[in-house]
Amino acid sequence: DTAVSQTPKYLVTQMGNDKSIKCEQNLGHDTMYWYKQDSKKFLKIMFSYNNKELIINETVPNRFSPKSPDKAHLNLHINSLELGDSAVYFCASSQEGINTGELFFGEGSRLTVL
Amino acid sequence: AQSVAQPEDQVNVAEGNPLTVKCTYSVSGNPYLFWYVQYPNRGLQFLLKYITGDNLVKGSYGFEAEFNKSQTSFHLKKPSALVSDSALYFCAVRRNTGFQKLVFGTGTRLLVSP
Numbered sequence: 001d002t003a004v005s006q007t008p009k010y011l012v013t014q015m016g017n018d019k020s021i022k023c024e025q026n027l028g029h030d031t032m033y034w035y036k037q038d039s040k041k042f043l044k045i046m047f048s049y050n051n052k053e054l055i056i057n058e059t060v061p062n063r064f065s066p067k068s069p070d071k072a073h074l075n076l077h078i079n080s081l082e083l084g085d086s087a088v089y090f091c092a093s094s095q096e097g098i099n100t101g102e103l104f105f106g107e108g109s110r111l112t113v114l
Numbered sequence: 115a116q117s118v119a120q121p122e123d124q125v126n127v128a129e130g131n132p133l134t135v136k137c138t139y140s141v142s143g144n145p146y147l148f149w150y151v152q153y154p155n156r157g158l159q160f161l162l163k164y165i166t167g168d169n170l171v172k173g174s175y176g177f178e179a180e181f182n183k184s185q186t187s188f189h190l191k192k193p194s195a196l197v198s199d200s201a202l203y204f205c206a207v208r209r210n211t212g213f214q215k216l217v218f219g220t221g222t223r224l225l226v227s228p
Contacts (some may be wrong), residue, residue, distance in 0.1 A: 004157070042221075043221070045215045045217070101208055102148075105158045107155075107157050
């Protein structure tokens with residue numbers, strides 16, 4: 001069983017389109033994240049949710065909107081896609097407490113904007 | 115704000131030799147420190163962490179790291195490198211209070227030659 005699963009794995013789309021990436025974790029964790037990894041492999045946090053509440057919201061264009069319907073799911077919707085949005089987007093989850101900081105990552109969703 | 119520096123883009127080592135991947139950090143207060151590894155086209159995997167206690171922490175696959183508060187460093191080490199250790203390694207830091215974001219370094223590519 002995959003612990004943190006993201007769909008789709010690959011996404012190729014045109015500028016100006018709207019797209020979504022879905023994430024689900026079956027680890028029972030209470031915190032989920034979206035990270036963006038650019039072409040130079042720099043990894044930057046975008047959002048974090050704890051029990052469906054937004055707790056971290058970095059300086060991200062408001063074209064990006066996360067949604068957490070329950071604590072096992074965190075989706076990312078992107079409006080009006082731009083060339084600079086091309087990247088690999090990673091979902092992750094963690095459990096605060098004894099395992100603080102141990103993030104479990106999905107396999108990534110590679111977004112290419114043409 | 116917290117930050118991490120990984121001064122080497124790439125580290126080359128021969129199989130069987132010891133390896134060191136360097137990391138220094140900046141954070142107000144006491145840090146939580148982590149190492150993650152990323153294989154090609156995969157998500158990041160947790161290797162080890164320092165939260166408190168013994169400065170030498172041991173992790174997965176024979177890796178260890180030493181927390182040095184005076185030098186604000188957390189270098190990753192392994193006594194004998196394997197070709198299969200070749201990957202991208204990320205150091206990360208967060209503050210030790212409340213919900214804090216995990217900030218990653220820029221990554222160091224480890225290349226172990228046969």
